[in-house]
Amino acid sequence: MIVFRYLSRELLITLSAVSAVLLVIIMSGRFIKYLAQAAQGLLDPGVLLLIMLYRMPGFLELILPLGLFLGILLAYGRLYLDSEMTVLAATGMSQQRLVAYSLAPATVVALLVAWLSMGLAPQGIGQVARILNAQDALTEFDTLEPGRFQSMRDGSRVTYTETLSENRDALGGLFISEKQLSRDKAKERGITVLVAESGRQEIREDGSRYLILKNGYRYDGNPGEANYRAIRYDTYGVLLPRPEVSAEISDREAIPTSQLFGSDNIRYIAELQWRLSIPLLVFVITLLAVPLARVNPRQGRFLKLLPAILLYMAYLSLLIAMRGALDKGRIPPALGLWWVHLLFFAIGMLMLYWESLRLKLAARRAGAATHG
Structure with a gap:
C-alpha cells in the first residue's frame, strides 16, 4: 500500500503539471484567435473570457489523457533513472503489478474525462454556439x-x-x-x-x-x-454588414449525450462513439505507457519519449480518421472506432509481455541447442 500511494502521488503530480502546461498553451492559442476577431470588431471583447471558460471542458477532455500518458513516461522514467524501479523489482514489483497500480489513478482520470466529454463539454459548446450566434447578429x-x-x-x-x-x-x-x-x-x-x-x-x-x-x-x-x-x-x-464569426463548432457537438443513445443517425452514432472512446483511450494509453516508461539509466529518461509520443499521435489520429469515415458511412457502426482500441490494446499487451516472451523463446532455443 505504501508503494501504491507513492507511485500514485508521483504520477498525479506529474500529470497535473503536464496538463496545466498543455492547457495554458492551447488556451493561449485559442484566446489569441478570439482576440484577433475582437480587434476586427467581430466579437465583443466582454465575452472573450466567457467563451474561454465554456470551451475549457472541451480542451481538458483531450488534454488529460495526453497529460496522463506523458505523466507516466516522465514519472516512471525518473524512477528507472534513479534505480528506484530496480529496487521495487527486486522486492517483487512486476510490470503487470505496475500496470495494475497505474490503473487506479487512470480510472480517476477516465471518470473525469467521461464527465467532461459526455456532460460538461457539450453544454459548454452549446453555450459558446449561443454566444457566437448572438455576436453574429451584431453589425x-x-x-x-x-x-x-x-x-x-x-x-x-x-x-x-x-x-x-x-x-x-x-x-x-x-x-x-x-x-x-x-x-x-x-x-x-x-x-x-x-x-x-x-x-x-x-x-x-x-x-x-x-x-x-x-x-x-x-x-x-x-x-x-x-x-x-x-x-x-x-x-x-x-x-452595415453583419460580421461573420468563425465558430468552428458543429451542431452535433452541442447535443446532450442522452439524446445520442438509440439514434439511427450515422452522424449521431459517430459522435456518441467518439465521446465514449475518449475515456476508453485513457485505459489503453496507460497500458501502452507503462512498458514505454522503462528505460536504462545509462540511456536517459527521454530516450523513448519521442517514439511514445508518435505512438500516441498515431492512436489519436487513427481514431479521428475513423470518426470521419464513420461519419461519412464508409465503415459500419458495429465496427466503428472499437477496432482501433482493440488494435492498440493488443500492441500494449505485446509490449507488456514482450520481455517474458523473449526470455521464453531464448530458453527454448538454449534447451534445443543442449539436446542437440
Missing part, C-alpha cells in the same frame, strides 16, 4: 469603439468614429475607407473614402441596417494617382 455599428480604427470585411473596410453616444445612437467625426473590388474579387478597382460630421443607425422594414451620414464628403480614386472624384453630400447611407 459593424454595434461593435464600433470610439477613437479606434476598426477593420471589417477581411480588411477591405476601415471605420473610425471620434465620438459615440452611450446608447450607440449617435456618432461624430466619422471616417470610412473601403476598397472597391471587381466582381470576381480578384482585383481592386480603387478606394472610397467617406468623412462625415455625424451619423446615426437606421433599421429598414426588411431588417437591413444602414448608417446614415450627415454633412460630409465622398472621395473615389486609386492610391498613387491624382485622378480622384470628390462629392459633397448632406445625407449618405452606408449598408
Whole structure:
C-alpha cells in the first residue's frame, strides 16, 4: 500500500503539471484567435473570457489523457533513472503489478474525462454556439469603439468614429475607407473614402441596417494617382454588414449525450462513439505507457519519449480518421472506432509481455541447442 500511494502521488503530480502546461498553451492559442476577431470588431471583447471558460471542458477532455500518458513516461522514467524501479523489482514489483497500480489513478482520470466529454463539454459548446450566434447578429455599428480604427470585411473596410453616444445612437467625426473590388474579387478597382460630421443607425422594414451620414464628403480614386472624384453630400447611407464569426463548432457537438443513445443517425452514432472512446483511450494509453516508461539509466529518461509520443499521435489520429469515415458511412457502426482500441490494446499487451516472451523463446532455443 505504501508503494501504491507513492507511485500514485508521483504520477498525479506529474500529470497535473503536464496538463496545466498543455492547457495554458492551447488556451493561449485559442484566446489569441478570439482576440484577433475582437480587434476586427467581430466579437465583443466582454465575452472573450466567457467563451474561454465554456470551451475549457472541451480542451481538458483531450488534454488529460495526453497529460496522463506523458505523466507516466516522465514519472516512471525518473524512477528507472534513479534505480528506484530496480529496487521495487527486486522486492517483487512486476510490470503487470505496475500496470495494475497505474490503473487506479487512470480510472480517476477516465471518470473525469467521461464527465467532461459526455456532460460538461457539450453544454459548454452549446453555450459558446449561443454566444457566437448572438455576436453574429451584431453589425459593424454595434461593435464600433470610439477613437479606434476598426477593420471589417477581411480588411477591405476601415471605420473610425471620434465620438459615440452611450446608447450607440449617435456618432461624430466619422471616417470610412473601403476598397472597391471587381466582381470576381480578384482585383481592386480603387478606394472610397467617406468623412462625415455625424451619423446615426437606421433599421429598414426588411431588417437591413444602414448608417446614415450627415454633412460630409465622398472621395473615389486609386492610391498613387491624382485622378480622384470628390462629392459633397448632406445625407449618405452606408449598408452595415453583419460580421461573420468563425465558430468552428458543429451542431452535433452541442447535443446532450442522452439524446445520442438509440439514434439511427450515422452522424449521431459517430459522435456518441467518439465521446465514449475518449475515456476508453485513457485505459489503453496507460497500458501502452507503462512498458514505454522503462528505460536504462545509462540511456536517459527521454530516450523513448519521442517514439511514445508518435505512438500516441498515431492512436489519436487513427481514431479521428475513423470518426470521419464513420461519419461519412464508409465503415459500419458495429465496427466503428472499437477496432482501433482493440488494435492498440493488443500492441500494449505485446509490449507488456514482450520481455517474458523473449526470455521464453531464448530458453527454448538454449534447451534445443543442449539436446542437440
